[in-house]
Amino acid sequence: MTRHPLDTPDLVDALGAGLRAVAYTSEGIAALLGEEASAALVDGVWWPALRRTRRADDAALSTLIRLFLLGATEPVDAVAAALPAVGVAALLDQQVIETADGGVRAVLDIRPHGSDSADHLVVADQDASMRPGAVRRDHVLGIGGASMSLARAVIRTPVGRALDLGTGCGVQALHLASHCAEVVATDTNERALALAAATARLNGLSWDLRSGSLFEPVAGETFDLIVSNPPFVVGTGAQDYVYRDSGMVGDGVSEALIAGIADHLAPGGVAQILANWAVRDVDAWDERVRGWVEATGLDAWVVQRELADPISYVSLWVSDAGESVVDAAERGSLWLDWFEEQGIVAVGMGSITFRKPGATEPERAPDVVIEEITAAGQEVTGFEAQAFWNRRDFLRRNSDDDLLAARLSTSPVFLESQSLPGDDGWQQVSAAVTRPGGPGAVLPVDEVMTALLAGCRGEVPLGALVSLIADFHGVDGDALAAVAMPAIREAVGRGILYRAE
Numbered sequence: 001m002t003r004h005p006l007d008t009p010d011l012v013d014a015l016g017a018g019l020r021a022v023a024y025t026s027e028g029i030a031a032l033l034g035e036e037a038s039a040a041l042v043d044g045v046w047w048p049a050l051r052r053t054r055r056a057d058d059a060a061l062s063t064l065i066r067l068f069l070l071g072a073t074e075p076v077d078a079v080a081a082a083l084p085a086v087g088v089a090a091l092l093d094q095q096v097i098e099t100a101d102g103g104v105r106a107v108l109d110i111r112p113h114g115s116d117s118a119d120h121l122v123v124a125d126q127d128a129s130m131r132p133g134a135v136r137r138d139h140v141l142g143i144g145g146a147s148m149s150l151a152r153a154v155i156r157t158p159v160g161r162a163l164d165l166g167t168g169c170g171v172q173a174l175h176l177a178s179h180c181a182e183v184v185a186t187d188t189n190e191r192a193l194a195l196a197a198a199t200a201r202l203n204g205l206s207w208d209l210r211s212g213s214l215f216e217p218v219a220g221e222t223f224d225l226i227v228s229n230p231p232f233v234v235g236t237g238a239q240d241y242v243y244r245d246s247g248m249v250g251d252g253v254s255e256a257l258i259a260g261i262a263d264h265l266a267p268g269g270v271a272q273i274l275a276n277w278a279v280r281d282v283d284a285w286d287e288r289v290r291g292w293v294e295a296t297g298l299d300a301w302v303v304q305r306e307l308a309d310p311i312s313y314v315s316l317w318v319s320d321a322g323e324s325v326v327d328a329a330e331r332g333s334l335w336l337d338w339f340e341e342q343g344i345v346a347v348g349m350g351s352i353t354f355r356k357p358g359a360t361e362p363e364r365a366p367d368v369v370i371e372e373i374t375a376a377g378q379e380v381t382g383f384e385a386q387a388f389w390n391r392r393d394f395l396r397r398n399s400d401d402d403l404l405a406a407r408l409s410t411s412p413v414f415l416e417s418q419s420l421p422g423d424d425g426w427q428q429v430s431a432a433v434t435r436p437g438g439p440g441a442v443l444p445v446d447e448v449m450t451a452l453l454a455g456c457r458g459e460v461p462l463g464a465l466v467s468l469i470a471d472f473h474g475v476d477g478d479a480l481a482a483v484a485m486p487a488i489r490e491a492v493g494r495g496i497l498y499r500a501e
């Protein structure tokens, strides 16, 4: 039977205590490395951090930073001195480290991770960039860009039961633990479940870890919150690496994951996932994902963050696992051939937030919004996702007349206009307001909307403002209200206008 790393709970406890004893924490490491080397390390530039550890007085912390964060081979004596209560023999036995040219190097990546309320320790495999050769097939991914984009997007309202599907090192489960009473985490990869168990134990947490594909391990169960950063890579169905290849053809894993969500969401529950979808016509990029989400019967907000052409997409993944350049080129070519055969001209990458109506809500059609939001600074955050649904509910419950009777305020927004030089000086050709940080919170505005937004200060009903502007322009107030209403609704939906009361 395969023995997985860190399978001895007492040893995990001793390791956690040993790491914390030498301030192997976010704060301790930042203090030793300093601001600039820390920032460089976050960007993947490791050598300034190495330089700092060589100059630092704190030998134990420096050794552990080099060992676990910088992929260095360290002398046995130095590691023994850094973790005296654990010992090198136990670290080798627990597959935390391995012997390497004259010393030892880390097998696992153990790092502090500040999440929501606390500083945690997370256990994963060392990244491909830290070790020679390709990673193992059952490689357990550490905290990456996708992990963090999902973690930031999750609505952090306190709930009862939560599911992290495809937990890997347990980073999503760790965040869930801060606001969910019970966390169930699943994976098909036994090594991932072992490392997630170590992550939980190192942080004094207890998760219900289950083995199996997609929703198999939770058949018949429902959750208030489901999160998943699945192995969404669109490919031939080959499973070279479990962390990113589902073994399902094309975008089958995203489709199957989405198809299972409705049955496993409790009334009022939310599911937030990352997904990729194959695109065969860039002008109709939303067709496939729309079919999937509409079939769920749930409310859904699909945000396509990027539409990658085949070469960009494949090159992103072929070099990801540390294969040789020749292997990567060979596999990349086959992958592109397959895209061509399938007629896949691009891959959409994004996030989807699903919501199931509450048990007492009147029956209604699902509210589905599918859009492309690619601008930097407009990422979906948990706060924005919750606000998005609140605003959709507000709009559904309030008729146009209700809105005209309400006092609205304008959020802090920027008005930006484009002008071209003409015969009579500058001629404005377009104008838009933007709510900084709001996903898709950009609204083209004409003269009437500009005036309305300037006037909305929560003091008078919207209808009165519309009448004033209509009088100024010598037009009928009701007619102007009817014409302006779609833009007003859009402004409310984007958080540019909000009810003042």
Ligand SMILES: C[S@@+](CC[C@H](N)C(=O)[O-])C[C@H]1O[C@@H](n2cnc3c(N)ncnc32)[C@H](O)[C@@H]1O
Residues within 6 Å of the ligand: 141, 142, 143, 144, 146, 147, 150, 165, 166, 167, 168, 169, 170, 171, 172, 186, 187, 188, 189, 192, 212, 213, 214, 229, 230, 231, 232, 242, 243, 244, 245, 246
């Ligand atoms: C991209 S990693 C995400 C890990 C982690 N949740 C995160 O956010 O960083 C995908 C995880 O899904 C697991 N996985 C692969 N196929 C799966 C399946 N069919 N069902 C459930 N999990 C699966 C992989 O082993 C891997 O741990």
